[in-house]
Amino acid sequence: MLTMPTPHGDHGLAFGMPEVRLLRRALRIAMKSDPGSGAAADPAAASDAPTASAFWLLDRAIAEAEAERDRLRAFHLAELDLQRRAVPGSAATYLSALSRAVDAYAHIPTAADLAALRAIAELPCSPRERSRRDTLLAYCTDLADRALDARLTAEARRKAGRPRCAG
Secondary structure, rough: OOOOOOOOOOOEEOOOOHHHHHHHHHHHHHHHHHHOOOOOHHHHHHOOOOOOOHHEEEEEEEEHHHHHHHHHHHHHHHHHHHHHHHHOOOHHHHHHHHHHHHHHHOOOOHHHHHHHHHHHHOOOOHHHHHHHHHHHHHHHHHHHHHHHHHHHHHHHHHHHHHOOOOO
């Protein structure tokens, strides 16, 4: 039986997505290569070599793990939206859900997220909790600002590459 990357808590795969893409590319190359072209003349060593079907099964297992990660991400983002709509009553749960979405799924905070964070930051709390809220607000604001800058830069480059009409 084949083994595959194991789930790591509720964050998805133990491998990051760049590593999974690299592994899948290597699997495609291995599946296309000629199994008889190896330098091993030892028949016992050749029988231990993985077959194309083993590579295919591993690729399918990785694809299933990716699909499960996508389902889990969608669930957590839906939970985040639900908790955001229940703020201020769900402030603690919302902060946890937002932290998880940002850290585990590279979620870029939306304008609604930032508005909810600002509203939560104004609620009374202990100094330690105030620090946590302010830190999360600053981090999420920075992420959103960087994402906006990247989108604007990409749009400017796209427009600059377009030929102008003579008029």
